[in-house]
Amino acid sequence: MQPLAKIITLLLVSSLLFLASCSEKDESNPEEMEPVDKEFVIYSDENYPTIPSGEIPISDQRFVGGANASDTNDGLESTPWATFDKALQELAASDTWYCLNIASDITVDSFIDTKFYGSGPGTSSQFAYIRSDPALSTPATLTLNARVEIDGQQNWLWYGFKMTGTQGINIGEDLPTNHHTIRNIEGKMTGTGGDNHGFFQAVNYNANYFGVFNSNFTGPGTTSDGVHGNTAAIIAFRVTHLRIENNRITNAPRPLYYKHSNQPNNGPADIHIRYNYQPETATGESCFFAGRVEGGIFEITDNIFGSSVEISNGGGSEQPDGHFISHNTFLTDLKIQNGNDPVVNATIKNNVIVGNLELLRYKTNTNTNTTDYQLYGGNIYYQSEVYTLEQWKAQSVPGNQDMNSIAGIPQFSDPLMNPEDYELQMDSPGKGRASDGKDIGAQTDYVGNKL
Known part of the structure; x- marks a missing residue:
């Protein structure tokens, strides 16, 4: 056998022996048995759902904002509602549809409280889904110049829109309002805040299972800017099950x-x-x-x-x-x-x-x-x-x-x-x-x- 052939053969045999030894892990050594890090996934389970992966039937969708918007409409894609209040009234009363698309920038100028509207369509197997219309090239902005209180509705997923304004969304102010998850929201608060004032608030022990994931919140400033010292981006009071993960939060006293x-x-x-x-x-x-x-x-x-x-x-x-x-x-x-x-x-x-x-x-x-x-x-x-x-x-x-x-x-x-x-x-x-x-x-x- 030629010297070069001998060298190649030796290298091949050594490689095979090395691979065989690597395949036979020493099970007595826990460090060798430890798996490599898995791909990082933002937390999700049935209590804190991620966004639906499948296409949502158009019959399960309604729209607010955009062309031809009017509260006398039926909320379909070509005949959307005009106000967030009307859309939440219909969502809270619905048992036939569950996905609300925000089809353009909309503004809330009057206080909303959903405790008068119904229990909503959300269930543990099918969350109600409030999102920016995926057809938009830029996510829609929800401007809150008045507070929105979500009371008595269960299993809602808020996803993928922008927020601004001086006010925020209260989860569970007066009635049990469990399993509300906020994902991929970008918010910029304005104004001077207030006592126990936040963009999203889970309050009064009614909001069990409250999750905020992958969102970016910027507050209105600090006390040196005249902002109330108890102003926060996210507030949770008396909550038993809570996850706040992968958020960027800044520019607020708390x-x-x-x-x-x-x-x-x-x-x-x-x-x-x-x-x-x-x-x-x-x-x-x-x-x-x-x-x-x-x-x-x-x-x-x-x-x-x-x-x-x-x-x-x-x-x-x-x-x-x-x-x-x-x-x-x-x-x-x-x-x-x-x-x-x-x-x-x-x-x-x-x-x-x-x-x-x-x-x-x-x-x-x-x-x-x-x-x-x-x-x-x-x-x-x-x-x-x-x-x-x-x-x-x-x-x-x-x-x-x-x-x-x-x-x-x-x-x-x-x-x-x-x-x-x-x-x-x-x-x-x-x-x-x-x-x-x-x-x-x-x-x-x-x-x-x-x-």
């Missing part, structure tokens, strides 16, 4: 605002705030999460927060417990506050905290929270004392806190313009140092809008 206890009669709490991007527009913004999670979970994971985040009680005797705060990137301070009662039993791990961590600052309550595997850029405040990380490790309450945490500069990209720019660089002290072997902080590939 970009995200959760408050008050969940309702045990709706089952264990299942609250997830994940993969959101909140770039700070101006000083004075602060995401605020306050309330007890009774018999369930409150997860704040893989978010990038440009302004400070406060986690507190919701007033009175409520005590937040069951919080899991992990793999976030806090670009300023994380404040685990007292309120009238301390935050208790929160697990705080794997976060980048560029500013300070405040644990029950200014009070004398004893810390019962667990912190570890953090990357700190600032100090740790406990009660009235301030500690460096090394001092805190030696004197923490309870003992042995932050034993695997590190102090240092995160080393992000420059400039910082998109969520991906907050990935830790190779020389970052937090690279690969989380408790799960990943980077400390948010998984930036998944954060923000995925349109």
